[in-house]
Amino acid sequence: MHPLLELLADPALRPTLLGTGLLGALSGGVGAFAVVRRQSLQGDVVSHAALPGVAAAFWLGGRSEVVLIVGAAASGWLALALVGGLVRRNLAPFDAALAAMLATFFGLGIVLMGSLQRLYPGTNAVRLQQYLFGAEAATVRMADLAPLVVLGVPALLVLFAFWKEFKLLSFDPDFAASLGYPVRRLDWLLTAVVVVAVVLGLQTVGVVLMSALVVAPAVAARQWTDRLGPLVVLAMALGAASGVAGTLLSHTLSERGRAVPTGPTIVLTVTAVALASLAFAPRRGLIAAAFRRQVQRRRLLSEAGAP
Amino acid sequence: MSAAEREAMLLVAVTALACAVPGVLLVLRRLALIGDAIGHVLLFGVVGMYYLTGDLDSPWLVVGAVLSGVLTVALVELLERTQLVRGDAAIGLVFPALFSVGTLVASMHFRDTHLDVDQVLLGHVEYASNAPMAHLFGVPVGRRPTVALAALALANGLLAALFFKELKLTTFDAALAATLGFLPAVVHYALMTAVSLTAVAAFDAVGPILVVAFLVLPALTARLLTDRLNRLFVLSLAVAAAGAILGVRAAFYWRTNTAGMTAVTLGVLYGVTLLLAPRRGLLAAEWQRFRRRRAFAETVLTIHLAQHEGTPAEPAEAALSSLHRHLDWQPAAVAGVVGRAERHGLVTRSGDALRLTPLGRQHAREAFAHLPG
Numbered sequence: 001m002h003p004l005l006e007l008l009a010d011p012a013l014r015p016t017l018l019g020t021g022l023l024g025a026l027s028g029g030v031g032a033f034a035v036v037r038r039q040s041l042q043g044d045v046v047s048h049a050a051l052p053g054v055a056a057a058f059w060l061g062g063r064s065e066v067v068l069i070v071g072a073a074a075s076g077w078l079a080l081a082l083v084g085g086l087v088r089r090n091l092a093p094f095d096a097a098l099a100a101m102l103a104t105f106f107g108l109g110i111v112l113m114g115s116l117q118r119l120y121p122g123t124n125a126v127r128l129q130q131y132l133f134g135a136e137a138a139t140v141r142m143a144d145l146a147p148l149v150v151l152g153v154p155a156l157l158v159l160f161a162f163w164k165e166f167k168l169l170s171f172d173p174d175f176a177a178s179l180g181y182p183v184r185r186l187d188w189l190l191t192a193v194v195v196v197a198v199v200l201g202l203q204t205v206g207v208v209l210m211s212a213l214v215v216a217p218a219v220a221a222r223q224w225t226d227r228l229g230p231l232v233v234l235a236m237a238l239g240a241a242s243g244v245a246g247t248l249l250s251h252t253l254s255e256r257g258r259a260v261p262t263g264p265t266i267v268l269t270v271t272a273v274a275l276a277s278l279a280f281a282p283r284r285g286l287i288a289a290a291f292r293r294q295v296q297r298r299r300l301l302s303e304a305g306a307p
Numbered sequence: 308m309s310a311a312e313r314e315a316m317l318l319v320a321v322t323a324l325a326c327a328v329p330g331v332l333l334v335l336r337r338l339a340l341i342g343d344a345i346g347h348v349l350l351f352g353v354v355g356m357y358y359l360t361g362d363l364d365s366p367w368l369v370v371g372a373v374l375s376g377v378l379t380v381a382l383v384e385l386l387e388r389t390q391l392v393r394g395d396a397a398i399g400l401v402f403p404a405l406f407s408v409g410t411l412v413a414s415m416h417f418r419d420t421h422l423d424v425d426q427v428l429l430g431h432v433e434y435a436s437n438a439p440m441a442h443l444f445g446v447p448v449g450r451r452p453t454v455a456l457a458a459l460a461l462a463n464g465l466l467a468a469l470f471f472k473e474l475k476l477t478t479f480d481a482a483l484a485a486t487l488g489f490l491p492a493v494v495h496y497a498l499m500t501a502v503s504l505t506a507v508a509a510f511d512a513v514g515p516i517l518v519v520a521f522l523v524l525p526a527l528t529a530r531l532l533t534d535r536l537n538r539l540f541v542l543s544l545a546v547a548a549a550g551a552i553l554g555v556r557a558a559f560y561w562r563t564n565t566a567g568m569t570a571v572t573l574g575v576l577y578g579v580t581l582l583l584a585p586r587r588g589l590l591a592a593e594w595q596r597f598r599r600r601r602a603f604a605e606t607v608l609t610i611h612l613a614q615h616e617g618t619p620a621e622p623a624e625a626a627l628s629s630l631h632r633h634l635d636w637q638p639a640a641v642a643g644v645v646g647r648a649e650r651h652g653l654v655t656r657s658g659d660a661l662r663l664t665p666l667g668r669q670h671a672r673e674a675f676a677h678l679p680g
Contacts, residue, residue, distance in 0.1 A: 040396040041340055091581060092527055099339035100527055100577065103520030107570025114564035208347055208406045215399030219392055258415050264407035271404040278391055286389060
């Protein structure tokens with residue numbers, strides 16, 4: 001058997017592949033909406049702002065994965081809601097509001113973590129590191145997939161159940177409001193879906209790298225289509241494929257001696273997919289554009305009767 | 308206050324002051340998230356230069372970090388210029404990729420090097436008092452990081468004062484600046500270099516993520532208090548200093564992470580300003596709305612009375628006891644409105660009948676003239 005197929009069939013690796021694949025699909029799907037709405041960096045803010053939620057949940061006695069995830073999601077969502085409030089009341093520009101909430105919430109998380117470390121010495125150092133960078137070499141067990149399935153699949157279902165509403169909200173919120181749709185509530189719901197996707201990814205790939213999983217598949221998919229349906233599906237497919245390919249790549253490389261962390265490998269894979277799409281996409285792509293320009297120049301020159 | 312706290316406070320204060328000046332420009336130019344991206348990417352520069360030099364104390368590490376910040380800006384702009392990716396997505400594409408390269412190289416090649424992640428990411432103000440002293444002409448002037456950041460704060464302030472006109476023009480009207488020959492691109496990259504340099508210097512003290520708080524929050528807070536660029540700089544510096552002093556105090560009091568606590572304090576100062584700012588604050592806005600609503604009710608009353616003045620229906624329409632039905636008001640609200648209108652000399656009351664004063668009549672006429680349509 002081909003060694004790559006062998007890896008795919010490896011029962012020890014299967015949960016990891018499932019996990020990163022599912023995560024890639026989920027973040028690709030929500031990322032498509034985020035990129036279309038020019039809110040690509042929502043994911044970045046949520047992943048940073050989740051930290052105080054994790055700490056607070058831990059403080060309140062939560063030790064199970066699900067409780068920590070709920071805490072993370074709650075504080076991530078709160079940060080985005082505050083950003084929305086600031087922008088709606090015209091008190092801060094969107095980007096500065098995002099940066100401000102990101103930094104304040106992250107600072108609060110650090111403060112809480114610092115106090116936790118004093119109260120429960122030795123419990124959190126590893127976790128914090130994992131939270132920031134993702135697991136060293138992601139080894140997902142079958143049991144770890146539970147939150148991804150229990151929360152991630154419903155999040156995707158919400159995305160498709162409110163398809164028409166979210167589409168309208170993304171492209172023309174004023175029109176949506178004039179039709180009587182509860183725009184603000186829909187916005188909150190879509191935000192909640194983004195938050196769930198991001199928070200689920202934190203444990204596997206970490207804060208910084210989760211932003212890439214939201215943005216890059218959508219940017220890649222955007223180059224191939226102008227329609228929302230294909231965009232979301234393609235972003236999900238590219239996200240899932242990058243997740244699986246990145247995991248395989250990091251495991252293959254790791255077997256040659258040096259440990260190659262999974263999260264960064266996935267991010268670089270998905271970035272490569274995005275860059276390749278920017279270059280090679282048939283209509284929007286840079287190469288196609290350069291080619292068209294060349295053809296036009298030739299035609300212009302020949303029509304002008306240049307020597 | 309212990310010596311350690313004093314040293315920490317000094318370091319955090321100069322860090323905050325150094326960040327406040329470029330922060331104002333980042334916020335005004337809608338580049339706040341570029342600041343965030345630069346913060347994340349510094350690690351890439353440090354790791355890259357360490358890979359090349361093999362020396363953790365090499366000054367090239369700092370150069371690499373600054374360059375990586377500028378590189379991030381250049382890459383983001385390159386992507387934007389293709390017009391295939393918008394600004395926010397371009398940022399989201401560039402910095403995680405560079406960060407990933409940094410972590411990959413670090414974890415593959417420097418497994419044995421002691422690169423404490425917590426320290427790198429969160430800073431270590433707490434150890435400010437262990438830093439070596441810096442000497443000027445043989446005289447010890449302060450801890451080395453503190454002196455470096457103080458110098459940077461001074462340099463940022465001086466540059467902003469010196470190039471105030473250029474910064475103002477390129478920030479608010481880049482097109483006009485370009486036609487006048489001010490080279491907005493040069494100003495832009497100079498600013499980005501300053502931001503990178505400041506972020507690198509602040510890196511040690513507060514870490515790359517909390518630097519964003521120091522860049523953005525004082526400027527946003529000051530922005531709620533003034534619309535003038537020079538006051539914006541001064542107020543940001545003041546907010547930064549206040550946040551640093553209060554934040555470090557709180558951190559030592561509650562014995563928690565100093566940089567994190569300062570970021571939270573800056574956030575709290577912003578929140579308090581949001582509530583209390585005299586003109587743009589939430590409470591001021593609420594108070595304005597309340598006053599406008601009351602004034603509007605008086606105007607409606609005068610218009611109503613003016614409409615029916617001299618008509619057969621006047622006794623019924625101008626009767627205090629039935630006013631709530633004609634105007635569709637809560638009965639309880641009528642007394643308040645009429646009382647205020649009386650006090651303002653718009654109406655007079657005899658028994659149950661309301662009459663407009665000449666002033667009230669004029670008020671109604673003016674309000675009516677201003678009605679749209």
